[in-house]
Amino acid sequence: MNKKEYKYTETHEWVKIDGKSCIVGITDYAQEQLEEVTLVEFPDEAAEIEQFEKTGIVIESHKNVNDVNSPLTGNITEFNTELEDSPELINQSPYEKGWIYKMELSDPDEIDNLMSYEEYEAYVKEETD
Amino acid sequence: MKKTPLYDEHVSLGAKIIHFGDWLMPVSYSSMVEEHVNVRTNAGLFDVSHMGEFFVSGPQAQEFLDYYTPNNVKKLVPGKIHYTNLLTPGGTIVDDLLIYRIEEEKFLLVVNALNIEKDFAYLKSSLKHDAVLENKSDEYAQVALQGRHAVKIIEKMTEKDLSEMKMFTFFYWHLNGSEMIISRTGYTGEDGFEIYMPAGIAVKVWNTLLDLGREYSVCPCGLGARDSLRLEAGLPLYGNDIDDTTTPIEADLSWIVKFKKGDFIAKDLLKAQSKEGTRRILTGIQVLDKAIPRQGYKIFSDEKEIGIITSGTKSPYTNKSIAMGYILPELNNLDREIQVQVRNKFAEAKIVTKTFFERDY
Numbered sequence: 311m312n313k314k315e316y317k318y319t320e321t322h323e324w325v326k327i328d329g330k331s332c333i334v335g336i337t338d339y340a341q342e343q344l345e346e347v348t349l350v351e352f353p354d355e356a357a358e359i360e361q362f363e364k365t366g367i368v369i370e371s372h373k374n375v376n377d378v379n380s381p382l383t384g385n386i387t388e389f390n391t392e393l394e395d396s397p398e399l400i401n402q403s404p405y406e407k408g409w410i411y412k413m414e415l416s417d418p419d420e421i422d423n424l425m426s427y428e429e430y431e432a433y434v435k436e437e438t439d
Numbered sequence: 440m441k442k443t444p445l446y447d448e449h450v451s452l453g454a455k456i457i458h459f460g461d462w463l464m465p466v467s468y469s470s471m472v473e474e475h476v477n478v479r480t481n482a483g484l485f486d487v488s489h490m491g492e493f494f495v496s497g498p499q500a501q502e503f504l505d506y507y508t509p510n511n512v513k514k515l516v517p518g519k520i521h522y523t524n525l526l527t528p529g530g531t532i533v534d535d536l537l538i539y540r541i542e543e544e545k546f547l548l549v550v551n552a553l554n555i556e557k558d559f560a561y562l563k564s565s566l567k568h569d570a571v572l573e574n575k576s577d578e579y580a581q582v583a584l585q586g587r588h589a590v591k592i593i594e595k596m597t598e599k600d601l602s603e604m605k606m607f608t609f610f611y612w613h614l615n616g617s618e619m620i621i622s623r624t625g626y627t628g629e630d631g632f633e634i635y636m637p638a639g640i641a642v643k644v645w646n647t648l649l650d651l652g653r654e655y656s657v658c659p660c661g662l663g664a665r666d667s668l669r670l671e672a673g674l675p676l677y678g679n680d681i682d683d684t685t686t687p688i689e690a691d692l693s694w695i696v697k698f699k700k701g702d703f704i705a706k707d708l709l710k711a712q713s714k715e716g717t718r719r720i721l722t723g724i725q726v727l728d729k730a731i732p733r734q735g736y737k738i739f740s741d742e743k744e745i746g747i748i749t750s751g752t753k754s755p756y757t758n759k760s761i762a763m764g765y766i767l768p769e770l771n772n773l774d775r776e777i778q779v780q781v782r783n784k785f786a787e788a789k790i791v792t793k794t795f796f797e798r799d800y
Contacts, residue, residue, distance in 0.1 A: 345663075346471070346472045346755075349729065351730075351782075370731050372753060375731075
């Protein structure tokens, strides 16, 4: 894992891009804000999703209900169904065991719309100040 | 934005701060769940200085309060406290509050932070009696120490034996020349104390309680844990479970409505509701499927909508998905199978008593 090579969204998702396939999760900052994650709900069917739109995946913590937005347009290929029984993996290991879904991206140009690690760090700092 | 006298303490303890109405309040320090469980197993300290404090005094103070609230103020003796509601002429709830009888002709009213102005205006416009109403909310700080070890910490601070002190009673105590009221009350379902004091002494008292509480594993707790603790204990929250559209009969608070005490506001209407029934009743709900009920979710039975969730969470102590909500009274039977709509799905649930937690000591 090298989170410095990941790309980030303003809604605190990270994406690890490997050619056309990607893995998506939420950032350490996001899980800290949520506190204990109590439930992860996946949609019944994996569908095509648009960049920055809702994926249909919902993360609930004791505090509230949160949508997971997709960093990129594409087709979801796999959900991390382990999270259904162990939602706490998002808190314990947000960048590894707590990954949320895998997808095939359809437009590599969209990557330019995402933040680098350094840009995301600065973004979070601004949000917390 | 308003800050309590303890704001800087919260920041230095690393609290997450949220906006609660006009207030900047700590929502959690470590995590809501850890704080919640620590109150159930040890003790927790809450800053609730945002709550409002009114004083009503004078020869007709009792008569005034006894008319506008349904509990029996005449039976409240000095040194004692009761829970009650402030009611509109329509029998709906302006606020829920504690009344302390300080002296024969002097009462302390503790009201919700977000209702201070509304309550004060309502009481003031209703006051036609020989009594004086004062809003001292800005002068007072309030902290709550809750949990099984709370009594030991308060005994250490006050150097008093409190083993005989009953719930819903209070005493005066002095520190550095400041007078404070210490009552055996709370909003968590635990044994515990609430301390009302001049704002200037709050930091001293807060830090004293944290220091003395260290050997009992006391932790500072935010509004997050306060909310989940009160929900587990089945206590309503104004703005969620009760408001100025609900009556105490609908809110399952009939125990505070004392019809035999003489005349009081909306008595006939509430009596009719009590006799003939209401169109909804607040009840407890446990969701059995893997889903968390939340405020505003709809409740169904046999594919018909029968009510709405007013508070819900995954209970940190019991790990069950619990809620309160209003349903049709004729369907309010224990263990009845119902469904709660969670997004586009229907989660299986059942009706339970809303006391999800009861202390065992």
